[in-house]
Amino acid sequence: MRATFSRRRFLKTAAAGLSAAALPAIAQAQTAVQKPPKPTVPDEYSVTAPVSIEVNARPLPSFDTRDRSHVRFGSLEYRSGLILTSRFRGFGGLSGLRVDAKGERFIAISDKGGWFTGRIVYKGRDMTGLDDVEASPMLGADGKPITARGWFDTESIALDGSYVYVGIERVNQILRFDFAKGFTRALGEVVPLPPAARKLPFNKGLEALVMVPKGQPLAGTLIAISERGLDAGGNIIGFLIGGKSPGQFSVRRTENFDVSDAVLLPSGDLLLLERKFSLLGGVGVRIRRIALAVLAPGAVIDGPTIFNADLGSEIDNLEGIDVHVTPEGDTVLTLISDDNFSVIQRNLLLQFTLVE
Secondary structure (H helix, E strand, O other): OHHHHHHHHHHHHHHHOOOHHHHHHHHHHHHOOOOOOOOOOOOOOOOOOOEEOOOEEEEOOOOEOOOOOOOEEOOEEEEEEEEEEOOOOOOOOEEEEEEOOOOOEEEEEEOOOEEEEEEEEEEOOEEEEEEEEEEEEOEOOOOOEHHHHOOOOEEEEEEEOOEEEEEEOOOOEEEEEEOOOOHHHOEOEEOOOOHHHHOOOOOOOEEEEEEOOOOOOOOOOEEEEEEEEEOOOOOEEEEEEOOOOOEEEEEOOOOOOEEEEEEEOOOOOEEEEEEEEEOOOEEEEEEEEEOHHHOOOOOEEOOOEEEEEOOOEOOOOEEEEEEEEOOOOOEEEEEEEOOOOOOOOOEEEEEEEEOO
């Protein structure tokens, strides 16, 4: 409990320590288009070659830090959680996650341009650890790690059969990998984007990707949503890429929340994972549920909040969300956090049952 308290106290102190004088500069950086920095050499946390690693897992017996008997949070019911650590220096920065239909095999991405693949181990319905974990670098079309050209901040991931799409926030690009051609050794190809997507603010660009499957409205469309690229109305910019109705839309921004990921439910509804960190609002995480049918070029979409959490719960910098359905019929959400390779943040893996 001491370590947890210290982490929360540090986060609150850090938020309170932001000076009012710095706010205009911050606001300008969030909305103005900025030139990306020059390419840099890979840092010490970048994965440079495929390697099998060991990941340690410590269970989180409850999500509510004050009341272990509290398991219902809005429309979600807590199942289990893990704190993930590894001696492998490149493990961390987990910004996106996709799991298989059983909720076992996973593909995760690090914001340092790396893949992490493996298997979630269960005891009953509770997660107990990770196994068969491999770290490997994302490769560009030239066969070299994308970090070699200064492409970091790989923040979003979507699947379409054997194809894996990854959004790179630093340069506002999307790469497509065909995992049928070497799995994580596949080469990434640049996906053509609307001009407006390339002009998103530096470090507030593409943060969520969702591929709409067959049988759904917008089938074959790649939904791409920025973290905090804002339109003239102050709403978050998103794009419909490919499909029958490509174009730009907006997500209504409220309570200073920014987008961190999204996923489609089996029903077709879109779940939008969001977070905030501010002077007045503090630290928070929420999930909104939005009907897929309302997405269209020019639309401003919104939906009810089904989950809300603050530092009274076991949250951190939650940046990834995915969904699977158990043999018992439970719709399970898996969330993952990005520790930013910081000693005061954690790599969390959390699971909740969606209570319809």
